[in-house]
Amino acid sequence: xxxxxxxxxxxxxxxxxxxxxxxxxxxxxxxxxxxxxxxxxxxxxxxxxxxxxxxxxxxxxxxxxxxxxxxxxxxxxxxxxxxxxxxxxxxxxxxxxxxxxxxxxxxxxxxxxxxxxxxxxxxxxxxxxxxxx
Numbered sequence: 271x272x273x274x275x276x277x278x279x280x281x282x283x284x285x286x287x288x289x290x291x292x293x294x295x296x297x298x299x300x301x302x303x304x305x306x307x308x309x310x311x312x313x314x315x316x317x318x319x320x321x322x323x324x325x326x327x328x329x330x331x332x333x334x335x336x337x338x339x340x341x342x343x344x345x346x347x348x349x350x351x352x353x354x355x356x357x358x359x360x361x362x363x364x365x366x367x368x369x370x371x372x373x374x375x376x377x378x379x380x381x382x383x384x385x386x387x388x389x390x391x392x393x394x395x396x397x398x399x400x401x402x403x
Contacts, residue, residue, distance in 0.1 A: 289311060289312075289314065289316075289361070289387075289394060290311065290394050290396075291309055291310065291311050291385070291387070291394065291395075291396040292310045292311055292312060293309055293310060293396045293397075295396050295397040295398075295399050296397075297397070298400075299397070299399040299400070300399065300400045300401065300402050301370045301399055301400075301401050301402075302370060302401070302402060302403065303370050303371060303372060303377065303401055303402065303403050304369065304370060304371075305369075305370050306367050306368070306369060306370070307367070307368045307369075307370050308365055308366070308367050308368075309322075309365060309366045309367075309368065309385060309396070310364060310365045311361075311364055311365075312364070313362075313364060314361035314362055314364070315362075316361040316362070317360075317361070317362065318360075318361060318389065319357075319358040319359055319360050319361065319389070320359050320361065320387045320388060320389040321354065321356075321357050321358075321359075321387070321388045321389065322354070322355045322356045322357075322359045322366060322385065322386070322387050323352050323353060323354050323355060323385070323386045323388070324352070324353060324355055324368065324373070324383060324384070324385050324386075325350060325351065325352040325353075325383065325384050325385075325386060326350070326351055326372075326373045326374075326376045326381050326382065326383050326384075327348035327349060327350040327351075327381070327382055327384075328347075328348050328349050328380060328381065328382075329379065329380055329381065329382050329400075330380070331346035331347055331348045331349075332346065332347045332348075332349070333345070333346060334346065334347045351373050351374065351376075352386075353373060355368055355385075359387070368385075370401055371401075372401055377400075377401050377402050377403065378400065378402055379400060381400060381401075382398045382399070382400060383398060383399055383400065383401060384396075384397075384398040384399075
């Protein structure tokens with residue numbers, strides 16, 4: 271849940287910057303390993319680049335400490351892992367194709383995935399998804 275909320279927060283913050291992904295990823299979307307996932311975005315006049323990553327994390331995190339967080343809130347471990355797909359995607363490219371592949375074999379209902387584009391002090395992410403065979 272926190273993993274999804276973080277992605278939504280990043281997506282909302284970036285919309286004000288006039289850059290975001292056009293992909294309408296449905297809630298609960300599952301993409302097949304080996305297929306092409308094409309991320310798209312609208313025309314940009316910027317000539318710089320952004321860092322594109324894909325991350326995975328547990329859909330149901332592990333409670334590490336039930337009372338160890340601020341104000342006695344639980345501390346969770348999402349077993350998150352992020353890989354860089356391309357550190358220099360041009361804003362002017364308007365698309366990026368990723369061959370759907372699991373990170374360390376993470377697939378199925380237990381694992382969520384999310385893309386992230388980051389530049390300067392800003393970032394955006396489309397909705398999270400799952401992958402399967």
